[in-house]
Amino acid sequence: MTVLHPDPVSPAPAPPAAVEAPGAPTDATAPRRPSLSPSRAADFKTCPLLYRFRTIDRLPERKSLAAVRGTLVHAVLEKLYDLPAPERTPEAAQQLLAPAWEELSADPAMTELFEPPAEGEAPPPSLESWLASAGALVESYFTLEDPTRIQPEAREQLVEVTLPDGLLLRGFVDRLDVARNGALRVVDYKTGSMPREAFEAKALFQMKFYALVLWRTRGVVASQLKLIYLGGSADALTYAPDEEELVRFERTLQAIWSAIERAVATQDFRPNRTRLCDWCDHQALCPSFGGTPPPFPAEAAAAAGWATLPLVERD
């Protein structure tokens, strides 16, 4: 296991003031408004045009077998913790795979992934071998944690907070553990391999995001952020944020949000060509690949609340 920071249990600081926490009364008639999630923030940092295509145009994207396998493994690990602690065995986890797949495959887009490919495309794996690969990832989970000794407080938990400047942060935490002394551990499952050092920062961005939202809502700095990588030689990465770091991270998110607001106000989302473009579904509409984006969907953006946003200048 890689530990990036000592793992103290931080004393709970006073809750930061003037934040709207989940559970606060909400006005059902309030207009919709945009929010920032770790993945959408990462999109904008990677390529502003990709952010526009996904978040504002909401263009459809193909599902990948790897992404669907990730969804399946997450579903199994979530359901595993529905079982009484002594029954959370590797065998029980394997038995959860078939019903979890049955649920997922109610969506025709899932089963289409296994249909014969168009001419010239590589054939997909058989459903059996693909399910076996998901089973191997579930099995590797047991090399990293003993679920009979863990009682999560929450799984697949929506966490959200509105910062004093109006920025709404939202995301889903895979698992949240709370110790008897109130210490928080945020856990995220990844079905890929542990990233090389250069990519660790990207993985931790998501975890710091959750830590910030939890700190702002509960007044407790998570004592551990834990990323569990089930692919390759399964491993875990843990990290202990501190309050100052979360304050700096909040400023980073506010700067990203200011840049997004500016791009919406000017309808100017620049492409940023990198090797990640190889995985982008929108090359045909991207100027970096000779394409032309569709006209900016101003009405859809207004309906999603973008038009209500003031353009705020920040330091």
Ligand code: SF4
């Ligand atoms: S192809 Fe690359 S540059 Fe173009 S939208 Fe996609 S990620 Fe951005």
